[in-house]
Amino acid sequence: MTMITYQESDRSRFRPSSFASLIHPVLTVVVRLRDQWRRRQTERMLEGLPAEIRKDIGWPTTNAAPHRR
Numbered sequence: 001m002t003m004i005t006y007q008e009s010d011r012s013r014f015r016p017s018s019f020a021s022l023i024h025p026v027l028t029v030v031v032r033l034r035d036q037w038r039r040r041q042t043e044r045m046l047e048g049l050p051a052e053i054r055k056d057i058g059w060p061t062t063n064a065a066p067h068r069r
Contacts, residue, residue, distance in 0.1 A: 046059050054061070
């Protein structure tokens with residue numbers, strides 16, 4: 001007959017769900033910042049294309065964009 005016992009250690013008291021609830025807001029901000037950075041990089045790349053190619057893919061002209069201050 002085999003007997004399996006379980007001994008609780010300090011590490012097993014750690015609750016991943018509580019850690020996840022603390023880290024989730026931080027990860028949300030990090031993901032949002034990463035997505036914004038990628039969007040800006042893509043827009044820069046598209047703005048760097050020749051006007052003919054931007055016109056072919058339907059990218060709005062720089063003159064049509066609202067002025068930013």
